[in-house]
Amino acid sequence: MNASTYPQTAHGTLVSKALPAAQQAGGIDVAATSCTDSVDSIRPGDVFVVCDSSADTHAVAKEAVRRGASAIVTERFVPVFGVPQYVVDDARAAYSELCHAILGNPSRELNAVAIAGTHGKTSIAMLLDSILNIAKKSVATATNQFTRIEGQRGRFVLPTTAPAIADFVDEALAEGCRHAVVELSEETLHTKAAHAAQFDVVCLANLHADRNSGRSPHASRQNMISALDQLTPQGMAVLNADDAESMRVLAEYDGPVLTFGLHHPAEITGSVLEQHANEQTFLLTIGDESAAVRTKIIGETHVANCLAAAAIAKVYGVSLADIARGIERVTVVPGVMHRFDAGLGVPVFVDRGATPIARGAALTAARGVARGRVIAVVGQQCSVTQALADHAVTTGGFADDKVITDAVAKVLAALEVTQTEHLRTITEKLTGIALAIMAAKDGDVVLVSGLDSSTPRQRHASTSVCESQLIQALMYELAAEQKKAA
Incomplete structure (x- = not known):
């Protein structure tokens, strides 16, 4: 350090x-x-x-x-x-x-928020960052996707090591921020990298066991629950009423708690009113106040993340009107039901969630807006995909078999990627998307599920390949081909 x-x-x-x-x-x-x-x-x-x-x-x-x-x-x-x-x-x-x-224990000088759980952390942090900015509350936010200070992109520091977390909260304080939001992965909690940080709000988005951690489900959950140990004496725990494991924690926890949920009684609740391929509207209720909130990101999982962010914001006295405006201002969370369209008539959603629960939630959201089939693009078949998708395109082996459409070849030709493994992964992913789109008919929805061909540092490096731009470029090329064939 x-x-x-x-x-x-x-x-x-x-x-x-x-x-x-x-x-x-x-x-x-x-x-x-x-x-x-x-x-x-x-x-x-x-x-x-x-x-x-x-x-x-x-x-x-x-x-x-x-x-x-x-x-x-x-x-x-x-x-x-x-x-x-x-x-x-x-x-x-x-x-x-x-x-x-x-560094003088900078977290003690800030209103610090920790967000933990198996999935949804980055979305909640991004939503909360937007809400606090709308409410004119100075905030710095660090996730495994981005770092922002006062709404502007900051020096990217992956919040997974002790010096990185200490440096981030100290930088937030030095820049005059009064709030700091930190995403804590299960691995970060396991290694106690944030052990010395103090938080006045800890949100547990959910407590599904992380199968990729290499630890037992019980050990994985205990790591995430340990975030509550870092609450200040008057700190607030924010828990998901729809998550059974979180409610088991609630039964044994004796500190201040605020709950959120769609399907079970909670202080912060929501219900989906309308859902379309390009947006959804849900009713957000806090106490005896309610507001209809429109968001460009579809699916109940996103609504749950909105409720979590609303609950945290409420701890800091943010009004329902500012909460709603902050949520609506977030039109894209990279890799979270990210919608692409180029006049092809086929909605394409990209969701990086790779766990069975995350993949199931994404497929369910796609099913909710599909008038026809749900076509999934995946690295390999799994039971969730087989149960919830009508058709699946598996990407493994495309690059080796040279199954590359003209549209994919044009996009790849513009790339300057020298790392062979990275290029192979991009090629497979774009080929799978292209084949799924070409197989789609009116009313079908394409979901690219659990595939991510870049690392956080690649995403934020100045020379990195912007995956969303590649997918959009591919769709423009496919649209051009479609127009020529018409």
Whole structure:
């Protein structure tokens, strides 16, 4: 962690003050102004925290001292001399505490919001960011898709490491923001990267087990629930009344809670009034106030995310009118039922949700607006797709088999992609979309489900391939071909 990045002069702290429960051995107390958990990135004066439990602690600590570390933080004493050691129960938690303490614990100066859960986090954060901006409340928001400060794109920092989270909230404070919204993935919570941050609102969007985490369903849920431990004493938990696991948490939780839901009793409720291929309208009810809200993003899952954002906004006293305006201003959430059209007469939706629940929700939303078939474009068939789609196009092997339409070839010709694997994935995806569109008839809907050919950093790099632009370009090419054939 380069703790002097934001602000330009770090506050600094005595290690003993940042880690009061640590047992100090050898040397005098160290004043820390920077720290790291990577031995390869140590600069002279850094405090080195041994977070990798699989590493040879003695060897990495010895190398850290050789590279100029001013102190070692570890879970067990090691025979390394010349610098003080601080022995702690949990090195990863200590690393987070040290990162925040060096910067003066900036989260304590902000109205900080954490959003956790299996899916929907980015959508809720994006909606909340819009609502708070409409309400004239200065806000900085960090997700795995974007970073915004006062509504403007900021320095992109993936909020998954202790220094990244500490730097983000410190930057928000330095820029004059009073609110900070942070998306916390299950992995981030597991590694305790946000352990030292304090939140006055924690929203659990849902608690479905993350099958991709490599942990048991119980362990996965417990990681997400642990976000509640970081609430301030008067902090508010925001829970999904439609999620059975969240309601089990509610039964055992004794702090302030605000609930939201479409199908079960809750403080913040909603119901879909109309749904079309290009928009839907739902009734948002908060207490004895109601408002009809129109959104360009379809599906009940998006309505649930709107309710979650509304609940958080209500904690901060935002009016129903501003909540509705903030929701309506969000016309696209990249990868969340993102609609494309180019006069082809076939609505094409792209939803990156890859879990069975997320895929099922996307297919159900597509079914709600289809007058004909639902055609799914997927990487491989699964039981959810077989049950809910009328036809599926699987993309695996297209590039190898050279199944590339003229429209796809024209789009690819304009690309400057040198990474072979990335190009292959893009080719497969565009080919699958093209074949699905060409097979579609009037009234059909095409859903591209669970496919994502870019990483967060690729999406935000200046030289990255903008996937949405590729899909739109493909549809323009297909429309041109259709026009020529007519």
